[in-house]
Amino acid sequence: MKKFLKILLIVVFVALLGFSGKYLIDSNSKSPIVFTTEKAFKTSIEEKTVATGKVIPEDEVEIKPQVSGIIEKIYVEEGAPIKTGDLIAKVKVVPNEQSLNSARGRVKNADISLANAQQDFDRNKALFDKGVISTQDFQNVQLRFDQAKQEVNNARNDLQIIRQGSTGGAKAITNIRASVSGTVLEIPVEEGDQVIQSNNFNDGTTVATIADLGRMIFEGKVDEAEVNKLKIDMPLKVSLGAIRDKEFDAKLKFIAPKGSEEQGAVQFKIEGEVFLDDSYFIRAGYSANASIVLDTKNDVLAIKEALLQFDRETEKPYVEIQTGDQEFERRDVEIGLSDGINVEIVSGVTEEDDIKVWSKTEPVKKEEENKD
Template sequence: MKKSKLIIIIIGVLLIGCIGYFIFHKEGNTVALITEKPHYGDIATSVTATGKIQPVDTVAVGTQVSGTILKVFVDFNSVVKKGQLLAQIDQSLFLAQVEQINANLQLAKSNLSYQSSNYNRQTELYKAGGISRADFESAKNQYEVARDNVNSVVAQLKSAQKNLSFTNILSPIDGTVLSRKVSEGQTVAASLNTPTLFSIAKDLTKMQVQASVDEADVGNVKVGENASFTVDAFPDDVFTGTVIEVRLQPAISSNVVTYTTIINAPNNALKLKPGMTANIIIYTKEVKNALLISAKAIAFQPDSTLGKQFKIRKVFLGNNKEKKGRINSKNETAPKPQKDSIDHKKAIVWKRVGDSLLPLHIKIGLDDDVNVQILRGITAQDEIITGVNTVKQSKNSKATEQSPFMPKRGGGGSGKK
């Protein structure tokens, strides 16, 4: 008898404990839908690249003659005009050569004068029969040689004078001196290769970016597309430009193939400097004032957990027939988007109507991974589901008040039980 009572007591205690555990630890889940309305804005697809900022036109100024730099009249960042004297090579040897050829010219002219008189005299004697034909032809030949010798010396003088003018290094364009590679007293030797003395940028208010575009992206880049870029010197400033050239010559580095793309960059504020590294975005497609929705709305698909709280309708894109009913298994999922064309794709978004979730067919355009362009299917007044929030609500406090099996705690500091 005692044994049976003990068993009953043990079973009762276990039953009370199970009931208490169930009451205190049971939680309810409430699903809150996250929705948004489509909005109007700009959207674009883009290609990213890096590149260097360079002047539109840079001229390397060299020298055609050898000698010692006598004077340098400009320095780095000097603004110069076309024809301005930049530097001067020692002219002493070239002046001496000009003077020597001038003396030779005077000698050649004197000889020509004598041979001309002799030729005229021999001509008169030959006509009178006073000399032979051989003597006449010899005088004629000496006259022609003297005349050609004068022409030769004149040409030599022009060459020497030109070389003398080359000792003055002049600016070929209006611009700014980017580099100076010589100093006074330095000797320059012009042999097979012309040494570069100065580098001059034509106009620093008009710059260009030489972007290296990956071969996987270059197919989308075309002349006339807009671009924007930033430089580390001005991280808060966004500079704009336009693609003006996509060069066909590839550049290969570590088996990575890139193509040089030229982007013009107005530089009226002169913030951009040659050699700066630019982080570039080329907008391959752009749409202004498009109806947009978050990309999360396209990715959202209701699952079986929502089927406990809402009625979910399915739509098959193949025949556009609807099928109503709850989703009670994992196999019953929303239909996947189907491609409609190269640029336009079909997709499904979900809208809540009462206690039902309705799928809506839409046609989408550009997708920048943040927003998606809506071409057809919904309006700016529709509220579209983009996700869910699951809120867990504990029933511990309510269960404690309702359970008659749990002992009550003592009052605050009274000591009574």
């Protein structure tokens, strides 16, 4: 009997020990996080892209001198309005020694040819007056004489242009005038600077830059993944870094046919016509962002994008649907448009489903020490 009781006590002890162990294991395996849920909802979603760039004048003209020389006087300031024909600066001509020497030699050669033609003309005129030569022969001699006089005139004019910049005045000074109306954006030269004329082999020195600030465009770049979604005349919303809480309407007018690689990504240049507000003064070169709506869907079923999870192997999206108290099952979903906050659900979820907010973290336990 004692032996039976002893065995019974051992069995009871082992059973209690097993139940206690199972309880402790179940308690420890239970997650301390209480997951909440959210439901799908109907909303409108716009897929947008943002192009970073700047606003610049639609037409910007560089004024360059027609002669080389030194800036003697500047008559305008940066930021000043200007009209076509207004005087910008005066250039004191400094002739090129090689060109000057060549022009002087041409004048001497023309004078020698004229002297020879003069003698030939005088001799033949005397013969013509005596009736020795025909009228045709005399006219040919007279033609050569007149051409020699014209060559002398041309050579002397060329020499004066090289010396003075023009044939009109006695002073070696030429005027630089505005070819368009607008605002003077920049004057990159100062009085006393040497300038080079514009020709077939040289762009020349820019004396002033003029633009119409009433006609501005947005110039930016978009990624190759989005350029095929753009179309000419698409509306833009342009925001400027210098003007807060204001968006300007714009219209896409140009998409570059060729991209350029920047930091490993291919970017395409775009331009948009900006519709200005007269109450704001827009300066050339303001940094700007253009928001472009690529696609829009209204009254579609959506969830917060943060509720989505992605399979590590297939990278396909899925969510977890609540089936009981803190019990969830995986459900694959098909998604559509996304605006970065909400994402369209094409299939896999209904408005009645409770979707797990999986991104919750465990609470941090703090140990408090009691001090006497």
